[in-house]
Amino acid sequence: MTSTTATAPTLEVRALSKRYGARAAVDALSFSCSPGTVTGFLGPNGAGKSTTLRILTGLAEADEGMALIGGRRYRALEHPARTVGVMLDARALHGGRTGIETLRLTARTLGMPRDRAEEVLETVGLEQAATKRVGGYSYGMRQRLGIGVALMGDPSVLVLDEPANGLDPEGIRWMRRLLRSFADAGGIVLLSSHQLREVEATVDRLVVISEGRLVREGPLEELTAVTGTRVAALDQAALRRALDAHGIAFELRAGGELAVSLAPEDMGRLALREQLVLTSLGAGAGTGLEEVFFALTGHEEPSADEPAPAL
Structure with missing residues (x-):
């Protein structure tokens, strides 16, 4: 698969704040992700992860601060989906279309060549389900297709919310290799997940938040050393x-x-x-990621049933 990740911009969140009524969902949050890294974005339920990702990808507006890709807001990018590949909820994919129809429609929308759909379908391992309607896909297959949609524009940045959900062990290993190769090619991956053991095996950096605020940021090895x-x-x-x-x-x-x-x-x-x-x-x-998470946030390992944001 071709890639333009060698020119990945820096991803920055600067003093980001967002309130819903009296509650601060995100409170003066700042962190950054550099090319060549896979960053795990962690926090307990209600910590502000989904709100941050929605602001970063142009689905919500910040009250204060900003989220930038290459120094620009998502909506100000010349070709947003060809710079940032996004998967926030694979369940939002249209159930009446087949897998290949979904990818071809995405390719046409993004101005990509038609054969890009077949290329991505192979990358995500869904060739055998190309003509099957998405409504008949398992959750894991939808996750793969959602990642395929995110990859369609050959982006330099990937923003993924719970990408390992529904994947079997082989699928998790596939995803881990995919994200690692994407970052090794110079891209940026920012992923939010509740599956701490998989995060520990996948990422090289961590951003941990609690109650909308940053509690720790740094290399995985440093935080668990x-x-x-x-x-x-x-x-x-x-x-x-x-x-x-x-x-x-x-x-x-x-x-x-x-x-x-x-x-x-x-x-x-x-x-x-x-x-x-x-x-x-x-x-x-040395401590494991579970213990670090608990020590930093005061919460047990979160469950995987936090509702995903609707697109």
Whole structure:
């Protein structure tokens, strides 16, 4: 499949805010995605992910701030769908058309060659279902077709909401390879997902939000890397007060331990100086994405039944 991803623009969200009545769905949110990256956009239900993606793709207006692709809003792009491929809800595909009709109509709408539809159909692995009506597709097949529609304009940016939903293990592996090759060709992928294990196996960067605000952004390896020291004390409140008093960062870990940004020996010296009785002390271990998500947002792994935005 041909690609223009080598010239991918930067994706930027700058101080974005959006309110619905008294509720702030997005609150001064800022982050960026560079060419060559697959970024996981994570947050608990109601965190503002769908609202952010809708503003980014021109389906909603921000109250303040902006979402830009190559320094321009989506609607100001010369050929929006040929710059940004979007899949926010594969269930919105017309059930009365066949798979190939859906892609040919998309190709004609975007001014792409007719044979682009056959090319994309092969890319998403739906050749055998080309003449089957979309209403008879499984959820996983609709997801593949939705990704195909997003790829139709040969974009340099992909914005996908829950792309792994409904895919079987083979389909998930296919999607993972597709997104990785897209990014390796110089493209940008921004994907929102509740499937944390699949995100961890697919992305190289994370943007984590909660209550509409950014709580952490950075490379996956950095966010799940070794974290200084694991420590717990007989008096946990006193331990936290001591760390706060010395300006030492810490995060709560499973079992009530704290992950502290100190070497174990330095933590031991601090405990001695503050007369703290420690009940555990050891080198920090790398953490999985689930644990990082819980520590950053205070939520358990979210369910996959958050309603997707309607197109």
